[in-house]
Each structure stands twice: as C-alpha cells, then as structure tokens.
Amino acid sequence: MADVTPLLVATGLKRHFGGLRAVDGVDFSLPAGEIRAIIGPNGAGKTTFVSLLSGRLEPSEGRVTFAGEDVTRLPAYRRVQRGIAYTFQITNIYLTKSVADNVRVAVESRARRERGVEFEAATLEALQAVGLEDRAETPAGELAYGHQRLLEVAMGLALRPKLLILDEPTQGLSDAEIRAFIALVRRIAETATVLLIEHNMDVVMALADRITVLARGQVLAEGTPAEIRANSEVQAAYLGTPC
Amino acid sequence: MSRAAFARNAWLVLAVLAVLFSLQFVLPDYQVLMATRMMLLAVFALGFNALLGYVGLLSLGHALFFACGLYASGLTVYHFGWGLPAAFVFAVGASAVLALLIGAVALRTIRVSFMIVTLMFAQVGALTVLYFAAWTNGQEGLSLPASARVADLGVATLDLTDALTRYNIAYGLLAASLLILLVYLGSARGRIATAVRDNEGRTEMLGFNVFAAKLEMFVLSGAMSGAAGAAYGLLFGYLGATFASFQYSIEPLLFTLLGGAGTLLGPLVGVLFMVGLIDKLSELTTAYLLVIGVVLIVLILWFPKGILGTVRERWLPWLM
Amino acid sequence: MGFGPYLLLATLEGLVQAAVLSITAAGLSLVFGVMRVVNVAHGEFVMLGAVIAWFTASLLTGHPAMGFAAALLVSPLLVGAVAFASERVVLRRLDYNPEATIVATIGLLYILQQTVLLVYGPDARPVDPPFYYTIRFPWFGYSAYKLFVIGAAIVIMGGIWFVLQKTRAGLVMRAAQYDRETAQAFGIPVDRVSAWVFALGAMLAAIAGVLVVPIQQAHYLMGADPLLLSFIVVIIGGLGSMSGTVLAAVLVGLSDGIISMMFSPTLAKMVSTLLVALVLVFRPNGLLGKAAR
Numbered sequence A: 001m002a003d004v005t006p007l008l009v010a011t012g013l014k015r016h017f018g019g020l021r022a023v024d025g026v027d028f029s030l031p032a033g034e035i036r037a038i039i040g041p042n043g044a045g046k047t048t049f050v051s052l053l054s055g056r057l058e059p060s061e062g063r064v065t066f067a068g069e070d071v072t073r074l075p076a077y078r079r080v081q082r083g084i085a086y087t088f089q090i091t092n093i094y095l096t097k098s099v100a101d102n103v104r105v106a107v108e109s110r111a112r113r114e115r116g117v118e119f120e121a122a123t124l125e126a127l128q129a130v131g132l133e134d135r136a137e138t139p140a141g142e143l144a145y146g147h148q149r150l151l152e153v154a155m156g157l158a159l160r161p162k163l164l165i166l167d168e169p170t171q172g173l174s175d176a177e178i179r180a181f182i183a184l185v186r187r188i189a190e191t192a193t194v195l196l197i198e199h200n201m202d203v204v205m206a207l208a209d210r211i212t213v214l215a216r217g218q219v220l221a222e223g224t225p226a227e228i229r230a231n232s233e234v235q236a237a238y239l240g241t242p243c
Numbered sequence B: 001m002s003r004a005a006f007a008r009n010a011w012l013v014l015a016v017l018a019v020l021f022s023l024q025f026v027l028p029d030y031q032v033l034m035a036t037r038m039m040l041l042a043v044f045a046l047g048f049n050a051l052l053g054y055v056g057l058l059s060l061g062h063a064l065f066f067a068c069g070l071y072a073s074g075l076t077v078y079h080f081g082w083g084l085p086a087a088f089v090f091a092v093g094a095s096a097v098l099a100l101l102i103g104a105v106a107l108r109t110i111r112v113s114f115m116i117v118t119l120m121f122a123q124v125g126a127l128t129v130l131y132f133a134a135w136t137n138g139q140e141g142l143s144l145p146a147s148a149r150v151a152d153l154g155v156a157t158l159d160l161t162d163a164l165t166r167y168n169i170a171y172g173l174l175a176a177s178l179l180i181l182l183v184y185l186g187s188a189r190g191r192i193a194t195a196v197r198d199n200e201g202r203t204e205m206l207g208f209n210v211f212a213a214k215l216e217m218f219v220l221s222g223a224m225s226g227a228a229g230a231a232y233g234l235l236f237g238y239l240g241a242t243f244a245s246f247q248y249s250i251e252p253l254l255f256t257l258l259g260g261a262g263t264l265l266g267p268l269v270g271v272l273f274m275v276g277l278i279d280k281l282s283e284l285t286t287a288y289l290l291v292i293g294v295v296l297i298v299l300i301l302w303f304p305k306g307i308l309g310t311v312r313e314r315w316l317p318w319l320m
Numbered sequence C: 001m002g003f004g005p006y007l008l009l010a011t012l013e014g015l016v017q018a019a020v021l022s023i024t025a026a027g028l029s030l031v032f033g034v035m036r037v038v039n040v041a042h043g044e045f046v047m048l049g050a051v052i053a054w055f056t057a058s059l060l061t062g063h064p065a066m067g068f069a070a071a072l073l074v075s076p077l078l079v080g081a082v083a084f085a086s087e088r089v090v091l092r093r094l095d096y097n098p099e100a101t102i103v104a105t106i107g108l109l110y111i112l113q114q115t116v117l118l119v120y121g122p123d124a125r126p127v128d129p130p131f132y133y134t135i136r137f138p139w140f141g142y143s144a145y146k147l148f149v150i151g152a153a154i155v156i157m158g159g160i161w162f163v164l165q166k167t168r169a170g171l172v173m174r175a176a177q178y179d180r181e182t183a184q185a186f187g188i189p190v191d192r193v194s195a196w197v198f199a200l201g202a203m204l205a206a207i208a209g210v211l212v213v214p215i216q217q218a219h220y221l222m223g224a225d226p227l228l229l230s231f232i233v234v235i236i237g238g239l240g241s242m243s244g245t246v247l248a249a250v251l252v253g254l255s256d257g258i259i260s261m262m263f264s265p266t267l268a269k270m271v272s273t274l275l276v277a278l279v280l281v282f283r284p285n286g287l288l289g290k291a292a293r
C-alpha cells in the first residue's frame, strides 16, 4: 500500500482561534482504503483538524490535497461533491424530516453528480446498511440518540464518499450498538477510506489500520495499533491531561 | 414528500383557484375591486413567504421589490409611453435583477443582520423614490394617463377600466404564482430549499451550495413581489411613494404569519383576513394601523404557526 | 454669509444632532448589547418622550422652564414604565429569540405610534424651550438652548459611562452583556436585568425626545428618523459597543448636519443608509470595532 499515492494529504496545516493554536502544523497522509483513527485528549484539536480537511473551517496556513487535487481553497460543499463526507461530533440531522427524507437529501446530492441514481433504492440501501429501514417514516427528532448517530452515518453513506470522516460516532451508544457499529465500519471500509475520531480505545483497536495521535494541535505519534499502545509518550499525553 | 401528498396539494390549489375564478360571477362590484387588490397582495405575500417559509429568511425590506415592479412598469409607461405588456415584463425582469444584486450582498449575513440589512436597503429604495421626485412626483405620486388604461396584447385589447378584466388579470397572476411555487416546491430544488431552512450546516455538508440555493429563492421571491407591484400599478393606474415604505415591507410579513409561514396557501388566507379587516377599520378611524401592531404581537406570542400552520400540525400533515 | 461662518453654523447644527443622536443610540446599543434585542420600536420611544413632554408642558402653566423640567422627569419615567411592561408582557415570553423579538418590536412600534395618533392627533405641536437666549456670533445668532442640548448630552453620556463602569448595576449589565449563561450561573438575575435594561434604553430615548421637542415639535411620525439614524450609528460604532456609539454619533451627526446643509438631506440619508448597510455586511463589528472573536 505504501507506493500508492495517498487519497488525502495535509501539509503544514494550522488553524488559530485568536491566540489559541487549535491545529498547529500538522502533516498528515492517508492512503486510500485504510481505516485511520485519530485519538487525543479533549481539546487536542481533532475536530478542528478534520474540519479543515472537510472545509468547514479555513486553515490559517497549510494545504490540503484530495485525490491529487489541491482543495485548500474549495468551499466545503465542493469537497463533499468530490467525495469527502463528514459526520458531525454533535448530532446534526433534519429533526423534523422523516428518517427516509433525511437520507433522500443526501441521495439527491449524489444524484446531481452521477447519472442513473435509483432514488428509492439508494435511500433504502443506506438505511439498511445502518439497520434503520424499519424506522424510515419516523420523524428523525423522535429517534433515540444512538439511532440518530446511525442516521448521520447513513447520510454519509448515501453520498457514496471516497472518504468518510466520522467524529466520535460511538459516543452515547450502548455496548451492543457499538459492536454493530464496528461491523458496519468494516463493511464501509470495503468501498471507502475511513477517518475516525474516537475516544473508545476498544473501537479504535478493533478497527484501525493505523492510528494518529494528536495533542495540543500537533501530531504526537503515528503508527499501527500495536506501536501506539507501546508508545510511552502517548501514554504520558493521556495520563498527563484530564480526559 | 410523497407523490400522493403532492397530488393532494395540487388538487387543493386547483380547487381554491376554481373557487376564486367563480367568485367573479357572484360578488357585487365593489367587492370585485377589493378581491382584485387582495389577489395582488396575495402574490406579493406568496413571494415573501417563498423566502421566509421555505428557506427561512425573514426579509424586512420586501417593499423594495414591490416598489421596484411598480415603478419600473409605471414609469416606463408614464414617461416613455411603453405598452403595458412590455412594461410588465420589463418590471418583472428588473425586480429579478435587483433581487439578484441585493441578495448577493444581503445573503452574506444571517438572522438579525439579514433583517436589518434588508430593512436598510428598502429604506434606500424609499428615499430613492423621494429623491427622484422629478420622475416619480414623490409622496404625491403619479396617475397613469387614460391612454395607459388599455393593454394591447396583439391578439386582443384589454380595457383596464373594466373591473372584471382587472379581476381576471390579477387572478391569472395569482394562479401562475401558485402553480410556479407548487411545482418548484414539489421538485428536488424545493426539497433542497427546505433542507437549507431546517439545517443549513448539514445541507452544506451534504454537498449543496447553500448560498446559491438561498439566492435562487431570493430572486424568485423578488421577481414575484415585483410582478405583484407591477400589476398593482398598472391595473389601478397609480404610483406612490407609500408603496416603497416600511409598512409595505411589514404587510406581507403580517399576511404570511397570520396565514401560516411555510404553507403554500397561507399568504392568501392571511390576506383574506387582514385586508378586509384593515379596510373596515380604516373607515372607522385614522389609526387603523394599530391593528397591524396588535395582530403581529398576538401572532408571535400565541399563534406563531398561523392558521394553516396550525391546521397542518393538528389535522392535515400533508399540507405543503 | 461667507463659507467659514456657514461651515461653523453647519458644524453647530451637526453637533446638536450628534448630541441627541448619541443619547438615542446609546439606548439602542445598551439594549442590543445586554439583551441581544434589536428594538425596532426605539424611535417610538423618542416620539413618546416628545409627546409626553408636550402634554406635561401644556398642563403646567407658568414659566416654560418649569414645564420643561417637569417633562424631563415625567417623560422618561412614563416611557420607562411602558417599556418595562412591554418587556415583561411580550419580549420575555419570546425567550429573546432574535427574529421573534424583532417582529414583536415592530408590533410595538405600530401600537405606540397609532395609539399616539388616536390620543394626540396628527398635528405637530411645539414645546417652548426652557429659556430664550440667543448667542450673538458676528455673522449669525444661535440659540443658546441648542448649546444647552450639547451640554446635556455630554453630562448624560458621562452618567451612562459612570453607571456602566463604576457601579454594581453597571457591573451586572456588563456581565450579562459579556456572557449571559455564565452571568446566570454566577447568580446574576439576567432575566430581571433585561427588563430594567429595556426600560433604561427607552428612558434614554425619551430624554432625547424631550431635548429635541423645543427644536423640532412633537409629531406621531417623528420616530422614524431617530430610529434609522440610531441604527446607522450603532452599526458603524459596532453593535453593543458604547464608546464606538458615541464616536459614531458624532461622526454621523456632523456629517449629516454638514452634508444636509450643502446637499439634499434626502441624498445624504440615501447614501449614508446604503453605506451603512454595506458596513453591516462586510464589517459586521463596525468600523471601529474589534475583529470577530
């Protein structure tokens, strides 16, 4: 996999909020097909970092290339159109629309770019992938929290992205739901690259091909799960900051 | 929205249009005049509601577009002797272009700032009418000459002094506006518009150009309001600065809130209730605008969904 | 009259305008800053202040200064009470939702304006200034009352500054302005503060109304101009920033006074409104304000 050009590359990425350096010079490279986990203490800059990748925030400095194209100046919606899907850390769905209608908006987005998208079939497929097909006509606001998170993932899937960014998707899920979720991400990874921010180390260890550790806006370490587990700096970063 | 729900809405709109058409055979003369005015104001409110109800943008300056249509058509007729159909088409185009320009600037702001910016642009418009008094005759306004009371359509000429002719022109405009909105909202573009209204950030992160979606609706809204203004000026033959005033920005808001923001027929229902009420009151007292204030506050405090919004919530969830 | 004296006169007129405007705009800015409420009815509070001043003065026969002094007391109190009540009855129930409160204050605008039309009628009526004295410049005479207005504005603005910076009430207001939730958490009754702030903002408008009425006459439609100009001032000065408001009021008052005397007042208002709308779009923190947090 090493000689394949990476799907996503960030170079010297920085983002400041006033004096606070939330992301402070990150170099990052993500090969296609990988499941990558980003971990780090609260406030490490993980959400800010992936927001720079997805275009929700503009970087103060640095560049982002995706599939060989410099996307640094592209607005978020253009990056989504090129294949970067993003699920929010704080659940963000259309509360008054039905579950199916939520997904339909995503399918519509894909239908604008691709020919021959079967609307209802694509909607059903995304719902089935996360197991929400029985709830299709329920207003999304009435779903349990765990199901709302799954709906977010379904919308991401319905976009058929090249890269799916998941920001703490298992937060607030039950153990059973987490097990189902791990299986889901494995299936997603057959067709897409996955970038996963996650606090739950069991999930990380079960899924990640490689792990990137962020702390204070910088990359502290990067490696396979085994390497990261053995890294004493990482342990210090976690133990040294309140979680 | 499902096909079945769309069909129901379409039937409902057609039924309402059928009733409105047949009214001309039963209403006494003075009420025909009143109904004509109401239908034009309803077109104005429909345009306003397209923006408020379906992309969630509250403009406090829609008088700008109404007045743009009114003056663009009226002044070309008055000063350059244009034919009425040409003046009307020109006015709708001018309003759309103005909406494009204003929208491109104002849509960079959100919420409260958007409201204030639109209010201020409309204020500039009202002042412009006064400043160019040499053309507009300012506050006093202009009456269109008798020669402008006939519309030459090529195949036929319409006599605008005839009440029923005016009624049917206004009716045609209302029908066209309702059908345009019905089709638009039933289409994928309509779905995106409401997605923007319900959750802008999510919609952007699903790959939609939110700004473009808003601008598109802003232009549609401005053009519709402009069409209402143009028809108002041409049918009644009078252009005055009042039509550019703050009051004319607030009235469509009032009609829309009363009828139900985000319901297709709400603005029409709101006009039906309010215009009659305002007219009755204006016979009783000079301070008839008091009712605008009272109704606004009552609505916002106790009845924020309006008439059709409440009907939809309680009984008819398929209502568009 | 030569150009120099003409400019002096225009400057004086501009300063008077700026004086009244800074008081009015300070009220608007305070309400926005602390409550995040854009009060579209603010101009009506100016009008109400002026009209009540007329009633007060016409009830008190005797020296005009007596009537004026009474108006300066009665008017703000009554207007403040009206504002306090509207806040309790209407705004608070809307949870200060920005869009809903704007719509509600538009409603309030019509209610106040049309009620005055019912009670007071459509005429413009003058109130005598507390004293007639004309200061003789070599080229023209100038009403000493107008200079008094400038002085009064300086005193009032100083008072606002003192209250905000040096008193407990001011501390509470600033805390609420800085961060509502945190202030609440620290036991500041933000909810009650809001009603007082809304009343205070209206009282400032009423004082401005009393001060202008000897110059301008009381009329039920007189609220529109102060509203528009205060908006302009508050936007240029940065929403919620008090020092910005004063600076902007002087700037706007002076330029409006001077431009109106040299060109058409309508043109002056047109251009300034347009420019200010653009400022709000492209420099939302005002020309003098800090960059976004």
Ligand SMILES: Nc1ncnc2c1ncn2[C@@H]1O[C@H](COP(=O)(O)OP(=O)(O)OP(=O)(O)O)[C@@H](O)[C@H]1O
Residues within 6 Å of the ligand: A017, A020, A022, A040, A041, A042, A043, A044, A045, A046, A047, A048, A049, A089
């Ligand atoms: N819009 C913003 N304005 C100001 N500061 C911000 C903003 N967004 C994030 N920050 C700050 O930047 C730092 C990094 O935040 P970020 O949300 O990226 O952390 P995180 O690693 O995702 O944390 P968590 O694990 O809690 O989600 C934090 O100190 C946060 O307070």
Ligand SMILES: [Mg+2]
Residues within 6 Å of the ligand: A046, A047, A048, A089
């Ligand atoms: Mg985060």
